[in-house]
Amino acid sequence: DVKVTQSSRYLVKRTGEKVFLECVQDMDHENMFWYRQDPGLGLRLIYFSYDVKMKEKGDIPEGYSVSREKKERFSLILESASTNQTSMYLCASRKIWGNYGYTFGSGTRLTVV
Amino acid sequence: SQELEQSPQSLIVQEGKNLTINCTSSKTLYGLYWYKQKYGEGLIFLMMLQKGGEEKSHEKITAKLDEKKQQSSLHITASQPSHAGIYLCGADPLNYGGSQGNLIFGKGTKLSVKP
Numbered sequence: 514d515v516k517v518t519q520s521s522r523y524l525v526k527r528t529g530e531k532v533f534l535e536c537v538q539d540m541d542h543e544n545m546f547w548y549r550q551d552p553g554l555g556l557r558l559i560y561f562s563y564d565v566k567m568k569e570k571g572d573i574p575e576g577y578s579v580s581r582e583k584k585e586r587f588s589l590i591l592e593s594a595s596t597n598q599t600s601m602y603l604c605a606s607r608k609i610w611g612n613y614g615y616t617f618g619s620g621t622r623l624t625v626v
Numbered sequence: 627s628q629e630l631e632q633s634p635q636s637l638i639v640q641e642g643k644n645l646t647i648n649c650t651s652s653k654t655l656y657g658l659y660w661y662k663q664k665y666g667e668g669l670i671f672l673m674m675l676q677k678g679g680e681e682k683s684h685e686k687i688t689a690k691l692d693e694k695k696q697q698s699s700l701h702i703t704a705s706q707p708s709h710a711g712i713y714l715c716g717a718d719p720l721n722y723g724g725s726q727g728n729l730i731f732g733k734g735t736k737l738s739v740k741p
Contacts, residue, residue, distance in 0.1 A: 517668075546728060555733035556714070571728070602666060614659040614716065615729060617668040 516540075519604050520616035521626040526625050532591040534621050536604030542616070543609035545587035547571075547579065550620075556603065562587055563609065594625045630715055632732035639705050640740050647735045649715035655695045657718040658730065664711045672713075674701075687739045702737075710739045 520535035538545065546561040548571075555569045558571030560579040568579050576598060587606075591598055601622050605615035631650045639645050649658070657676050661669040673682045675691035675698060682689050686703045702709055716729040 527653075544728075553733070556731045558728055561728050601666075605669075614657075614661075614671050614674055615669070616671070617661075619668040620666070622666065 517604055517606050517616050517618040519621050521621050522619060523622060524623045525621065526591075526594050528595060528625055530575055530591075530594045530625075532594050532623070532625075534589040534591075534602055534604075534623070536587045536589070536606075536618055537585050538587075538606040538616070539558075539585065540606060540608070540616065541584070542606035543584070544607040545581065546605045547577075547587065547589045548603045548605065549573070549598075551600050559589065559614070569579065591623075594623075596625050599623060599625045630717055630730055630732035632715060632735050634715075634735060635733070636736040636738075638738045638740060641706060642704055645702050645705055645737070647713050647737070649698045649700070650734050651696045651717060653696070655691065655698070655717050658689075658691055658695075658698045659716040660689050660698070660700055661714045661716060662711050663714065663734070669714060705737075705739045707739045707741055710737055712736050 517536050517538045526532050544563050547559045548556045550556050557573050559577050560571050562581040563567045565584050576613040578590045603620050607615050629652050633648050640657045659674050660672040662672055665668045672680050673689045678693040678695045688701045691698045712734045714734045716731045
């Protein structure tokens, strides 16, 4: 069964910590995405990548960075976690050609205290 | 920029009742995707519509895309508690060949089904 795997379902981190959220897909998809989801705001795109070592800013990249060293892995990094980064983080991947939608991971609920 | 408006924002229905969720775009839709999300989990793909007038069904859920390709509806027949969750529509912001692959999403419709 093809899937996108996020390393943690729940995380609690302290303000100022560096946080790594990992996402791995086994579908050989070119495109990978990181979103955060907040009540009333919906899904907001943080960063995406359409190839290894390539990255593009989404709508809300401030306070985040990403890394894509291998095609199957896309990491989201919170350089210095803050309480306003408490959120649900969703990783997704997509085939670059053809009209295919996203495959999502199960999400990581991050709480910054 | 293109936006997707979903209505209603939330919906409470009695088990067994039918319901409809709408997704309206400010621009022509080149690919419309419906997803379902259970609380605290990721999004599960339901259906994808591409052609004007297209209609697809899976079990008790039917999705339609209007002829002008600016509005889609998701209809659930004889709702069950298992249908509860958040339904989101997503769309390719441009003709797919011209996009970088990111979808835009509506804010979601929260569905509760009372037994």
